[in-house]
Amino acid sequence: METKELKNGQIMTIREAMKEDASDIISYLNEVAGETDYLSFGQGEFAFSAAEEEKYIEEGAENSGSVMLLCFIDGELASVSQLIGHTKKRELHTSELAISIREKFWGLGIGSINMEALIQYAKNSERLKLIYLEAISENKRAINLYKKFGFIEAGEIPALMQVDGRYFDVTMMYLVI
Template sequence: MREIKLKDGSTLIIKEGNRSHAKEMMKYIDAISTESDFLTFGQGEFNITLEEEEKFIESVSKKDNAIFIVAEIEGKIVGNLSFSGGGRPRIAHTGEMGVSVLKDYWGQGIGTELIKYLIHWSKESNIIKKINLRVRTDNVSGIGLYKKLGFVEEGSIKRDFFTDGKFYDSLCMGLLID
C-alpha cells in the first residue's frame, strides 16, 4: 500500500485489490465507461456479473505475474490498473497493462502513481521483465504520460479500435524492467 498527497491536497491510497472491491469496481466500471472513448469498452459493453468480477480479482491475486490495484480517495475507488503476464513459461515475464481514472480526478497524477506502483511491483517480482500497453494514437495525453514514465513506441496496429462508426489506430508501447 502507498499513500500519496495529490496536487489538490487530498490523500490517494494505492493498494492491491481484493474480492471486497468487486462491488465498488462494478460501479466504477459503469462510470468510466461513459467518460472516455479511449477505453476498450463503452457504456453497457463490460457485461460481467459481480460473481465474475470477484473471481477475476481473486484469480489475479493467486498469480505471481499479475496484479490488480485500486486508487482510493476517502474510501472511493477513483482509478485502477490491471496487469497480467503470460500464462506459459516462455511469456510469463511479459504482459499487458490497462489503466483508468475517473474523469473528475484527471490531471491530479493518479494515473502516473498507478503506473509507478506497477513498475515498482514488477521490479520486486523478479519475474516481470517487460510491460506492454496499447493506446489509441489520438490519445495524446496518454502517450505523453507513458513516454514520461519511460515507455517507448514499438509499433502500431491499424483499425485496432472501432468507436461510433469510426476506426482508430493504436500505438504499441513497452517498458523494459531491469
C-alpha cells in the same frame, strides 16, 4: 495500504483489490467507460458478473505477474490500474498494463502514481521482464505519460478500435524491466 498526496492536496489511498471489491469495480468500470472513448469497452459493456470479477481478482492475486491496484479519494473509487500477467509458459515474463481514472480526477497526478507503483511491482518481481500496453494513438496525454516512464513505441495498428462508426489507430508500447 499506502497514501499519496495529489497535486491539489487531496490524499489518495492505494491498495490491492480484494474479491469483496468486485461489485464496486464493475460499477466503476461501466461508469468510467462512458467518460472516454479510449477504453476497449463502452459504458455498460463491462459484462463480468460479481462472481466472475471475484474469480478474476482471486486468480490475479495468485499470479505473480499480476496486480490490481485501487485508488480511493474520500472513499470514492477514483482509479483502477493493473498488470495482467500471462499464464502461457512462453509469456510468463510479460505483463499487460492497464489504467483507468475517473474523469473528475484527471490531471491530479494519479496516472503517474499508478505508473510508479506498477513499475515498482514489476521490478520487485523475479518473473517480469517486459510490460506492454495499447493506447489509442490520439490519446496524447496517455502516450506522453507512458513515455515519461520509459515506454517505447513499438508501432501502430490502424483502425484497431471502432467506436460508434469512428475508427481509432492504436499505438503499441513496451518497457523492458
